[in-house]
Amino acid sequence: MERQNEYVLRTVEERGVRFVRLWFTDVLGFLKSVEITPAELQVALEEGMTFDGSTIEGYSRIQESDMLARPDPNTFELLPTDHPETAVARMFCDISTFSGEPFEGDPRHVLKRNLERAREKGFTFFVGPEMEFFYFGSGVTVEPLDTAGYFDLTAHDLGSELRKQTVLRLEAMGIPVEYSFHENGPSQHEIDLRYTDALEMADNVMTFRLITKEVAADNGVYATFMPKPITGAFGSGMHTHVSLFEGDVNAFHDPGDEYGMSKVAKHFIAGLLVHASEICAITNQWVNSYKRLIPGYEAPVYKCWARNNRSALVRVPLSKTGKNESSRIEFRAPDPACNPYLAFSLILAAGLKGIEEGYQLPAEATDNIYALTDEERTAEGIGSLPGSLRDALDAMEHSALVAEALGSHVFENFLVNKRREWADYKADVTPFEIARYLGTL
């Protein structure tokens, strides 16, 4: 660690870095930042920075509100800037208590703990998410760039220009991009990140959301990861490609199998299907998330898997011949407004459970699942994802798997927070009701 610290201190000095932002994440996946000056950096690296944890959502514990943010020097990175004379750097932090124990409410720690479990079984967990989002004129009203007020720019396509800037800034920060393109919805875009190990990817997702919003703000518009901002249009998902490696070998690949999938991959998928409802409150954590998970917009609703059916919950992309390292599965439930540390933790936990218990993979869904009747689906053993945040919370509350993977602190805090959100939503008289009922009832 000493050489890493020296690297950080020296770089700050050499590059004239004026501020160092210490980043961490609350239980809902909001990025938190403490800014320190270079003078405080050495102490921060060696001892950590004290902060009041009771102000952070999901951290609060009256008896031990003071906590330490310990910067991870491996994540030290200069933030892209047009003003190199006031360079700013960032580091992700691990949160610990004053006695030096990792804080169990820290989502980054939760993911580290779950990755450690995979490692004990000889697996490294790789993740590559597809990030979808919308550009709007502001964060106040839904006003797509390519339909409202920006018609004159469509030839030039402002959204694509912003996306290009975002990709360049991501690459400059060492977050490689696989593809990017205009999505189905108006002003909707997608940027696919190249896979990395899950911890780095969770950090990357946090950085990604910030950079996307910053580039938009720099150009006077707003980027949102809200799962379903427009009624009747496609929502924003975070289809998550995952694979397990045993050393250098892709544990999901089996060239002799008709699907090219190993037993490990099949058990992993089965684990996801069995536990999908329990982990849904984490992968899709907002009231609004469930407005996306409806039929008709390529969002998953039913718990099944398929190779080429984009309405399936788990899709097995065709792996290019001879490229065993690209064998992976795509879990299509998560949305980009999730907490990536917790979402990756539970995807992994569900998959590992499938491997441990040897869950059997049901047959591939070949029909259009939406065209089936409820009875036909039941006969085929295909259940559905929770229909609302409340249903998802009910499923989560009874899940030993989720309680264990998250740890009791995060598990309980999350449920309390989300029950409150549901209660607020339930008490709200919505525009839908006014429009439909006021004039007739």
Next chain:
Amino acid sequence: MGTLNELLLVFPDPAPPLLAQTLDLSGVRWKSVGNAAIAMQYEPVDGWTGAVVCADDDPEGAFTLCRTLRKGDSRVESILLLITGAQLHDLEDREDLFDDFCLTPFHPKELEARLRHLMFRAGRAGSPEVASYGELVLNFETYQAAVSGKPLDLTYMEYELLKFFVTHPGKVFTREQLLSRVWGYEYYGGARTVDVHVRRLRAKLGEENANLIQTVRSVGYRFGQSRWPGATPPRDFR
């Protein structure tokens, strides 16, 4: 002039007395070898600092050794050839086998000056805290890297990987070798992490320089030009 981990290769074995004396007086650590096989056997972990090859007595043996040092796995970047005036015509078409030459009998001060110049250009003795390849420069003391004078924003591991590449140009490394040499034993994951970091480095090097790190199919990675016959010689190596 030298530091502890630097070792100069000298041919033949034993070294001519005046050469041995000159090197000793200049403070260089050196080892005389009789042929390429022995050179391989005694090669230090970080490679030879350079080579002084004397072609007086055994020109064929000398050129064979130079050729091996240029093309084998234990490439030596700075080769000083010692020849007599009568042998000058032998240099024709062998320009790729040495970096500089010195006529024998040599003046000790000239040999020393040429050697120091060679080491300086290789970035080892003259300014041991700096390594460069083409437009890319790494300063080991300040941990900073720059392309064409423009600083690169690297994470610690990206810097360490790039440093390893720049100090081992032209050679192919497997992912496992890179893992153990750059990440060391602390590392627990698979070699996929090397791919991830190479991809990140390429992104940061920018489009024009991304191909400095080349993927060698089903083997691993190579930084800079190949040292194999048929490939363009590393002209821009400094």
